[in-house]
Amino acid sequence: MWKKIINELKHHAPFTFLGAISGIFIIFFFQKLPREAASNIFYVLHPIHVVLSALVTTSMYEVHKCGGNGKKCNIWILLLIGYTGSIGIATLSDSLIPYLGEVLLDLPHRHVHIGFIEKWWLINPLAIAGIAIAYFRPSTKFSHTGHVLISTWASLFHIIMAIGKEVNPFIYIMIFLFLFIAVWVPCCISDIAYPLLFIKDKDKSECVFCSHDKKPENGNKKTEDRNK
Numbered sequence: 001m002w003k004k005i006i007n008e009l010k011h012h013a014p015f016t017f018l019g020a021i022s023g024i025f026i027i028f029f030f031q032k033l034p035r036e037a038a039s040n041i042f043y044v045l046h047p048i049h050v051v052l053s054a055l056v057t058t059s060m061y062e063v064h065k066c067g068g069n070g071k072k073c074n075i076w077i078l079l080l081i082g083y084t085g086s087i088g089i090a091t092l093s094d095s096l097i098p099y100l101g102e103v104l105l106d107l108p109h110r111h112v113h114i115g116f117i118e119k120w121w122l123i124n125p126l127a128i129a130g131i132a133i134a135y136f137r138p139s140t141k142f143s144h145t146g147h148v149l150i151s152t153w154a155s156l157f158h159i160i161m162a163i164g165k166e167v168n169p170f171i172y173i174m175i176f177l178f179l180f181i182a183v184w185v186p187c188c189i190s191d192i193a194y195p196l197l198f199i200k201d202k203d204k205s206e207c208v209f210c211s212h213d214k215k216p217e218n219g220n221k222k223t224e225d226r227n228k
Contacts, residue, residue, distance in 0.1 A: 054130025
């Protein structure tokens with residue numbers, strides 16, 4: 001399992017790096033965005049991240065535990081795994097790690113925004129909606145680039161709310177590092193490792209957001225060669 005997680009982290013690192021770079025470009029132009037506007041954008045991106053995470057985390061468990069071929073898992077277990085995996089990790093990624101960066105950088109308007117508490121009426125129903133979609137139509141294949149960008153930008157606008165001062169090169173570098181960490185590890189844990197902790201046969205795991213083409217076995221390769 002640890003080898004699988006490390007392998008996924010290695011595959012996801014380039015996408016996360018590009019996502020963090022996009023965040024630096026955005027902060028260059030939007031660092032003086034009013035806090036209220038940054039908050040509104042955060043509460044668009046964060047809910048989307050929660051829905052996507054709930055959908056994938058729940059699907060990952062359902063497909064590998066119950067086969068994903070019409071056989072349904074226990075709905076209460078799905079709710080527990082999907083909710084804790086999406087709310088918990090999305091909060092860590094979009095709010096807690098960015099807030100740690102804000103504290104270390106001594107940003108003047110730092111404040112941790114816990115979506116499922118501050119806007120419980122929005123975040124919690126969306127997490128349940130993601131779980132419901134996965135229950136009826138489980139799918140573990142999504143654009144990793146899209147997921148990385150949504151998660152990165154949600155973390156970024158959490159930080160933008162706290163800036164309130166001129167951004168120097170050191171702050172840019174530190175924000176880049178915190179954006180990278182906030183997306184890279186939590187997303188892989190939530191969408192891959194966390195749901196598989198509840199499955200005995202963990203060897204069936206697969207990449208969630210991107211297809212790592214496996215090298216064909218010798219037999220398959222020979223067949224492909226004959227068909228060319």
